[in-house]
Amino acid sequence: MKKTYKLNLVVAGAGLLTLGLAGSAMAFHSGGVAECAGCHSMHTSKPGGKFLLVGTDQSSTCLSCHEHAGDTGPSGYHISTADADMASNAPLQRTPGGDFGWLKKTYNWTVRGTANTEPGERHGHNIVAVDKGYVADATNTLSPGGSFVAANLQCNSCHDPHGKFRRDSTGAIVTTGAPIIGNGSYATSVVPAAGQAVGAFRLLPGAGYTNSTGSNLFAGSPAAVAPSTYNQTEATNQVRVAYGAKSTNGSATWAQWCTSCHADMHTASGKLVHPVDQNLGSTISGLYNSYVKSGDLTGTSASAYLSLVPFAQGSSASDFASLKANASNTLPTSAGPASSDQVMCLSCHRAHASGFPDMLRWNNEYEFIVTNGAYLASGNTMGRTEADWIAAYYDRPATNFATYQRGLCNKCHAKD
Amino acid sequence: METRNGKKYSTIILLNLVALFCSMAPLLAAGTAQVQESFLYSLSNFSGRLPYNYPSLAVDAARSETFVVYQNEVTVFNDSGMEIFRFGDSMDLGHVLNVAAGPDNEILLLHYREGKSSVLRCDYRGEPFGEITLADLPEKYAGFAPNSIAYQDGRIYLASQNTMQIVIVEADGRFVKGFDLFELLGLDVNKKGDFEMAGFTLDKEGNMLFTVPVLFTANILAMDGTVKTFGKSGGAPGRFNIVSGMVEDSRGNYLVADKLKCAIIVFDKNFNFIKEFGYRGDKPDNLIVPQDLAIDQKDRIYVTQGRGRGISVFRLTYDDSSADGEALGKVSQNKGGMPTESGS
Numbered sequence: 152m153k154k155t156y157k158l159n160l161v162v163a164g165a166g167l168l169t170l171g172l173a174g175s176a177m178a179f180h181s182g183g184v185a186e187c188a189g190c191h192s193m194h195t196s197k198p199g200g201k202f203l204l205v206g207t208d209q210s211s212t213c214l215s216c217h218e219h220a221g222d223t224g225p226s227g228y229h230i231s232t233a234d235a236d237m238a239s240n241a242p243l244q245r246t247p248g249g250d251f252g253w254l255k256k257t258y259n260w261t262v263r264g265t266a267n268t269e270p271g272e273r274h275g276h277n278i279v280a281v282d283k284g285y286v287a288d289a290t291n292t293l294s295p296g297g298s299f300v301a302a303n304l305q306c307n308s309c310h311d312p313h314g315k316f317r318r319d320s321t322g323a324i325v326t327t328g329a330p331i332i333g334n335g336s337y338a339t340s341v342v343p344a345a346g347q348a349v350g351a352f353r354l355l356p357g358a359g360y361t362n363s364t365g366s367n368l369f370a371g372s373p374a375a376v377a378p379s380t381y382n383q384t385e386a387t388n389q390v391r392v393a394y395g396a397k398s399t400n401g402s403a404t405w406a407q408w409c410t411s412c413h414a415d416m417h418t419a420s421g422k423l424v425h426p427v428d429q430n431l432g433s434t435i436s437g438l439y440n441s442y443v444k445s446g447d448l449t450g451t452s453a454s455a456y457l458s459l460v461p462f463a464q465g466s467s468a469s470d471f472a473s474l475k476a477n478a479s480n481t482l483p484t485s486a487g488p489a490s491s492d493q494v495m496c497l498s499c500h501r502a503h504a505s506g507f508p509d510m511l512r513w514n515n516e517y518e519f520i521v522t523n524g525a526y527l528a529s530g531n532t533m534g535r536t537e538a539d540w541i542a543a544y545y546d547r548p549a550t551n552f553a554t555y556q557r558g559l560c561n562k563c564h565a566k567d
Numbered sequence: 568m569e570t571r572n573g574k575k576y577s578t579i580i581l582l583n584l585v586a587l588f589c590s591m592a593p594l595l596a597a598g599t600a601q602v603q604e605s606f607l608y609s610l611s612n613f614s615g616r617l618p619y620n621y622p623s624l625a626v627d628a629a630r631s632e633t634f635v636v637y638q639n640e641v642t643v644f645n646d647s648g649m650e651i652f653r654f655g656d657s658m659d660l661g662h663v664l665n666v667a668a669g670p671d672n673e674i675l676l677l678h679y680r681e682g683k684s685s686v687l688r689c690d691y692r693g694e695p696f697g698e699i700t701l702a703d704l705p706e707k708y709a710g711f712a713p714n715s716i717a718y719q720d721g722r723i724y725l726a727s728q729n730t731m732q733i734v735i736v737e738a739d740g741r742f743v744k745g746f747d748l749f750e751l752l753g754l755d756v757n758k759k760g761d762f763e764m765a766g767f768t769l770d771k772e773g774n775m776l777f778t779v780p781v782l783f784t785a786n787i788l789a790m791d792g793t794v795k796t797f798g799k800s801g802g803a804p805g806r807f808n809i810v811s812g813m814v815e816d817s818r819g820n821y822l823v824a825d826k827l828k829c830a831i832i833v834f835d836k837n838f839n840f841i842k843e844f845g846y847r848g849d850k851p852d853n854l855i856v857p858q859d860l861a862i863d864q865k866d867r868i869y870v871t872q873g874r875g876r877g878i879s880v881f882r883l884t885y886d887d888s889s890a891d892g893e894a895l896g897k898v899s900q901n902k903g904g905m906p907t908e909s910g911s
Contacts, residue, residue, distance in 0.1 A: 178758055178761030178762065178781060179761070179781040186783070186800050188783070188800040188801045188802055188806065188807070188808055189781075189783075189800070189808065189809060189827070190808075190827065191802065192802030192808055192827065192828055193801075193802040193803065194802045194803050194804065203802075207847070207855075207874070211856070212827065215809045215826045215827050215856065216780060216781070216809060219728070219729075219763070219765070220620070220621035220622070220623070220858065221621075221623060221664060221665065221714045221715065221728065222714065222729065223664065223679060223684070223712045223713075223714050223727075224712065226729040226763070227729050227760040227761070227762075227763055228760065228761070229729075233620065233621050234620040234621070234638070235619070235620060235621050235622050235623070235636075235637050235638060236638075236664075237638070238637075238638030238639050238640070239638070239639055239658055239662075240639075240662060281874060282855060282856045282873045282874050283620075283873060284620060284873075284874070284875075339757070379757075379760070380759075380760055382760070
């Protein structure tokens, strides 16, 4: 009995010691390379696998944590909804980048007797994650406007899992020279002192990064700041990620970064010429600020921001202090753009996936978003339930829009 | 002064001994009873294995049935792992998220309707006959949105994995006790969203078992709020990559699923590492991203997996010849007093 008591004490001591260590642990990535054992195993990796990874592939490894069956709604750092939760439900996550679960939502409907299919794969970046049921894009075998092989698209094509890219105390993006002291993605992130650095936004890599394809893709790392809670319903308050347009000292604009794989998209010399990386100018910024909804141009710049049509702060306002000041998740709306702010790829597209073709932020396949005060839940439903529409608009009620609301190209162009 | 230094050195020596004990744990385990696992089958119907991806499940110990929730449908399997019944395929029951075996052959469904959670009481045919709404929740738990459920001795245990909260209620929904694991584990409340718990089961004494993947830990929470924690990160046998479900077997051993390692890691009741099994592969006894675990009175362990692998069932047996002399295959008495078949 005495022996048992003593053993219990020792076990309790060991437990407390372990607990003490655990309690002091930081979150997993902390802006840089995470604890190696979270992704690699020195002794029990997949037979024949690469990189001592213990997932089937890179993306499956990431989704081991970033997807979780049993979620009830937007949840922490989850960026994918599990199959188990999606039979009759729309994807649950509401991150600014979007829920990869939309890639599994294929819609079928009939228009004037003709069957239509909108394959799930049209809704986003088709990462390959075998364990989670994500497969390569069967239609676009190369990146549209570029030559990146779709079968190679993994999370680490766009994110540096080792998080070497860092923002130092001068604001420069570098890969060495100062240790990473924490996450640099958030409005609450620490400001690095001299000799310190914080992680690049979302571990997005810059110049010199070679992912599994061996390609050196990127001109620099793009600038942005998110609120520390970013995965939430936008039924009331919007999540505003403050995007920057900085392109010096190791940074690249968002368009420069995306065109690493989509070179011919939206460039002056390319095939699709809607401009990016250009100032909105006074006309477009004025329209954005006055646009409230179809037929209503009575808005003001103080309350014009719409997360369905974000913009990049001009390069003169892209320092991280300015970006931090604008990142928020507690306001129904906030200030719209200045004439020097810029249009970017993410003004219209989500980075991961959305409920609409071409990973657009709104439905651009039909002239109306809302008819008779409701999302397209009757008549031309485009194969979706009302819950699908609401989820795709991040839980905004249809009453946020005009009773006959048209596409959100009009946020900048006001043709409605 | 000398005495104070002496005490200081004693403390350091004691701490070192504790640390040494922790690092030696796998070696110390050599003297404990050996656990052997054998793959039995995957939960199936007459068309073969059901290709679930990460479903929720519960075991009805009294009737040796298994309940599985997948894509809003509840499927009941018999003692041999064959489907015998399913219900809930319409949305009549709302969004069914998880399941527990209740008293008197009840099936308790954790479900959501119009964004609000409650526990639906169903009979063995899946016919709902009552709803348990949480009542008298303290303000702290006002927004509580559970996604895990367990039942034991007249009480319902609910957990919200992403907010790391646990609420225990009486069978009529009245609040009994709540736990905020952020506080209990000493985590930085400013980093909510960076942590979540995984797995949620009860042991025979009503302690709550869960893991925290980003901390590489397995945890046992008692009703008085004390937490025992074990686990260390690493790829070596006995160390954790990304842990998930956790159960206790009839001998008091703890089994922890590791999603990245694709293995079930077994520890004895003193948290000494015993063995691992599974591992990634396509053989029947391999595992693909094991997530949740359940265990029945016959020490059959149910493992949910990804990539359409469904639920694999293993039987645990024990070779006690190296420990307390109890031979493999004998019927022993577990802590709860229930006879436990330990061999087949």
